Amino acid sequence: xxxxxSNSPKRFFEVTENSYGxxxxxxxxxxxxxxxxxxxxxxxxxxxxxxxxxxxxxxxxAVGRIVAHIHEKSNRLHNLSTGYFGYFDCEDNPETAEMxxxxxxxxxxxxxxxxxxxxxxxxxxxxxxxxxxxxENTVYTDQVYSPPHIAKFLKENGYTAYFPMTTYELDLKxxxxxxxxxxxxxxxxxxxxxxFRALKKKNFETQMNDVRNVLNDxxxxxxxxxxxxxxxxxxxxxxMMWVIDEHISFMAYENSRPVGTNIVIPDLNPFLKATxxxxxxxxxxxxxxxxxxxKRAIMxxxxxxxxxxxxxxxxxIMYKTTSALKERGYEKLGITWIADVNPASLRQMEKxxxxxxxxxxxxxxxx
Numbered sequence: 001x002x003x004x005x006s007n008s009p010k011r012f013f014e015v016t017e018n019s020y021g022x023x024x025x026x027x028x029x030x031x032x033x034x035x036x037x038x039x040x041x042x043x044x045x046x047x048x049x050x051x052x053x054x055x056x057x058x059x060x061x062a063v064g065r066i067v068a069h070i071h072e073k074s075n076r077l078h079n080l081s082t083g084y085f086g087y088f089d090c091e092d093n094p095e096t097a098e099m100x101x102x103x104x105x106x107x108x109x110x111x112x113x114x115x116x117x118x119x120x121x122x123x124x125x126x127x128x129x130x131x132x133x134x135x136e137n138t139v140y141t142d143q144v145y146s147p148p149h150i151a152k153f154l155k156e157n158g159y160t161a162y163f164p165m166t167t168y169e170l171d172l173k174x175x176x177x178x179x180x181x182x183x184x185x186x187x188x189x190x191x192x193x194x195x196f197r198a199l200k201k202k203n204f205e206t207q208m209n210d211v212r213n214v215l216n217d218x219x220x221x222x223x224x225x226x227x228x229x230x231x232x233x234x235x236x237x238x239x240m241m242w243v244i245d246e247h248i249s250f251m252a253y254e255n256s257r258p259v260g261t262n263i264v265i266p267d268l269n270p271f272l273k274a275t276x277x278x279x280x281x282x283x284x285x286x287x288x289x290x291x292x293x294x295k296r297a298i299m300x301x302x303x304x305x306x307x308x309x310x311x312x313x314x315x316x317i318m319y320k321t322t323s324a325l326k327e328r329g330y331e332k333l334g335i336t337w338i339a340d341v342n343p344a345s346l347r348q349m350e351k352x353x354x355x356x357x358x359x360x361x362x363x364x365x366x367x
Contacts (some may be wrong), residue, residue: 001058002063003101009039010101011057011062012055012062013035025270027145029270036235043231049072050111051068053065053109062155063091063093064099065088065098066088070083070108082113083103083104087122095308117365130144130154130360135358139358140336141265141267142298143334143337151363163339164359165337165338165340167356172331175352184312187321199246199249204241210258213258214260215304216228222342247327248262250321252313259275260303262307263301264300267298271289273288294330304317334357
């Protein structure tokens with residue numbers, strides 16, 4: 001017998017273990033982090049929106065999950081009447097998918113919105129999208145994985161794919177950072193008024209607030225973007241302090257003003273895979289092993305304040321980042337996602353020689 005239940009964080013986490021298994025590229029976020037994201041500690045729930053999450057149970061086994069949520073700031077800023085779904089994962093069974101989507105749709109209807117869209121997960125730097133290509137490829141931290149049946153079930157339930165995105169991977173073993181040093185870039189690197197500072201643990205909170213301000217300014221005109229509050233940003237980013245490599249993320253300052261950033265962290269997915277994304281006695285051992293052997297990093301995002309676009313600052317920061325990554329022995333750099341509506345970033349990926357990893361789409365449906 002299949003039934004839908006709400007508010008069960010333990011069962012919510014179990015879904016992907018039961019439905020996907022270890023043989024797929026899927027890697028869950030840490031169990032304790034997932035439970036924190038779903039709680040009222042998440043400011044997206046407690047202050048800036050509201051939501052509910054559902055688990056599909058079949059004969060006592062968790063086989064599907066979905067979150068339904070509303071972001072009031074987004075609807076006001078973009079003049080929308082939209083609810084969102086996130087963390088939509090389930091067994092390869094059309095009945096399970098239909099019941100989960102119906103639960104999320106009904107919740108959104110009850111909130112008075114006219115449309116539902118997703119995946120939009122529940123963090124300040126949101127994971128978004130449903131995978132539609134590249135299912136066989138490895139995923140990095142903060143890259144979304146979903147098996148082919150998820151997109152298929154969305155289409156079968158009346159959802160339309162839109163807002164295509166692509167994730168990328170750069171082979172650092174063969175990449176030469178010197179190709180980034182154009183005349184504009186050299187001018188910035190030699191400018192005494194422009195400083196490039198690595199993200200350090202001792203100045204973490206101050207620098208992360210600078211990162212947030214650069215993100216909000218640089219992304220202001222991007223589709224669907226909503227400026228991130230300090231509380232939202234630090235809700236997730238504070239844990240980054242324990243996993244950052246202090247040599248590979250950079251802030252650019254013009255005198256004392258933050259004007260650009262490139263946030264890169266070691267890829268945690270091999271560590272999470274080894275620990276089943278749970279805290280247990282063997283976790284410290286696996287974490288130390290991961291730190292010693294990690295050869296992959298992931299670019300979470302990069303941003304340049306709008307009045308500094310076009311001066312070569314983005315490739316200058318990329319030069320500092322890729323040079324540092326190679327010096328630290330990293331061999332691969334993943335990029336979370338770039339939307340098709342961002343031709344400048346797509347051109348940069350082409351110039352770098354980065355290869356496409358995954359294709360993603362958002363899906364939406366009128367209610």
